[in-house]
Amino acid sequence: MKLTYKIFPSTIIHTKLFYPLALFFFLQSCIFLDEVDYLSKISPV
Incomplete structure (x- = not known):
């Protein structure tokens, strides 16, 4: 029980x-991803 009490506050942090x-x-x-999508739309390839 002490172990979980020790771990718990640090988990919250x-x-x-x-x-x-x-x-x-x-x-x-x-x-x-939006920028990549935008660039792929602009590029002629």
Whole structure:
């Protein structure tokens, strides 16, 4: 029981740090994919 109590607060801290980062990278990748799609539409190939 002590072990889970030790892990639990750090897990909360990690998720608080992880979710904004994950969201940021997700948005970045979405923007990147949009740009790639846009460029592929412009390019004559």
